[in-house]
Amino acid sequence: MRMLLGAASTPARALQGLTVLALTLLLAGPASATSFVLGDQNATAVVNTEESDPDGSGMLSWQVDGTEQLFEQWFYLQAGDGDYQRIDTYGLVGEQGSDTNAFVDDRLDTVAVRYGGSDLTIDLTLTLRGAAPGSGAADVAETVVITNTAQEAISISLVQYVDLDLGFDSLADVVELVDGHTVRQVDTAGTSIFEEVVTPGADVIQLALFPDVADLLDAGLGLEDARDPAGPDDVAFGLQWDVLLDPGKSFVLSKDKRLEGVSSVPVPAPAVMPLLLAAGAFALRRQR
Numbered sequence: 001m002r003m004l005l006g007a008a009s010t011p012a013r014a015l016q017g018l019t020v021l022a023l024t025l026l027l028a029g030p031a032s033a034t035s036f037v038l039g040d041q042n043a044t045a046v047v048n049t050e051e052s053d054p055d056g057s058g059m060l061s062w063q064v065d066g067t068e069q070l071f072e073q074w075f076y077l078q079a080g081d082g083d084y085q086r087i088d089t090y091g092l093v094g095e096q097g098s099d100t101n102a103f104v105d106d107r108l109d110t111v112a113v114r115y116g117g118s119d120l121t122i123d124l125t126l127t128l129r130g131a132a133p134g135s136g137a138a139d140v141a142e143t144v145v146i147t148n149t150a151q152e153a154i155s156i157s158l159v160q161y162v163d164l165d166l167g168f169d170s171l172a173d174v175v176e177l178v179d180g181h182t183v184r185q186v187d188t189a190g191t192s193i194f195e196e197v198v199t200p201g202a203d204v205i206q207l208a209l210f211p212d213v214a215d216l217l218d219a220g221l222g223l224e225d226a227r228d229p230a231g232p233d234d235v236a237f238g239l240q241w242d243v244l245l246d247p248g249k250s251f252v253l254s255k256d257k258r259l260e261g262v263s264s265v266p267v268p269a270p271a272v273m274p275l276l277l278a279a280g281a282f283a284l285r286r287q288r
């Protein structure tokens, strides 16, 4: 599924995609209980809440008007002296998909999931909002609440990792910092503009070429501050919040991801759009 939805810019990435595709074909059937497919107007998203899913954990797709915009995004947490780990490794407590706007679109649009153990709970809520067909616009709102349920203070570092491949093409993207609260990524091929606003502002911000940020996190390490623009290329970024949590206290993070279509890009009539998108996707893949 990841190969179908995401863009492969390196042989390793292509191999990963092929492996996932093979697994998906082998396991074709109902989606696992921990894979949520969200839909709202012109947008869809896939969120896997557990690493045991064949595609792994994380938000692994964000399509707007049929065009994939995301390779993956997810959260990592370091607590006390431990390594940075994907939040799903802290243990799934409960999860639910829901429809919060049936009067607009009766598909699931929200995932709420809780991870945690005896010392911490991590509550993630993610809501997808689409817009008019052909507009190229969509939004994902995320809230993370981390609560210290232990008897002593705990130092935590929360990281969000975001690897967008705007326009179903990992190349030609530029990522830059607008201010301490806002990251902007633009596809220089002219298909879309992305902005993410976070509150509170991040303590560490790393804008980089893929796979620099992913390599740090996969090694159990935190981010390195790097705020200069990166690209045009296959770019990714990470945001990190460092907090000392007293017993019984919570850290609340509010985030919003917004995609906007570039108005100068002509929008085909809806009837021919799927065919054109499929042809475009095929052409892109053949170039790699």
Ligand SMILES: [Ca+2]
Binding pocket: 039, 040, 099, 100, 101, 102, 105, 106, 107, 108, 109
């Ligand atoms: Ca809905």
Ligand SMILES: [Ca+2]
Binding pocket: 071, 163, 164, 165, 166, 170, 173, 210, 234, 235, 236
């Ligand atoms: Ca990217």
Ligand SMILES: [Ca+2]
Binding pocket: 165, 166, 167, 168, 169, 170, 171, 172, 173, 187, 188, 189
């Ligand atoms: Ca691109």
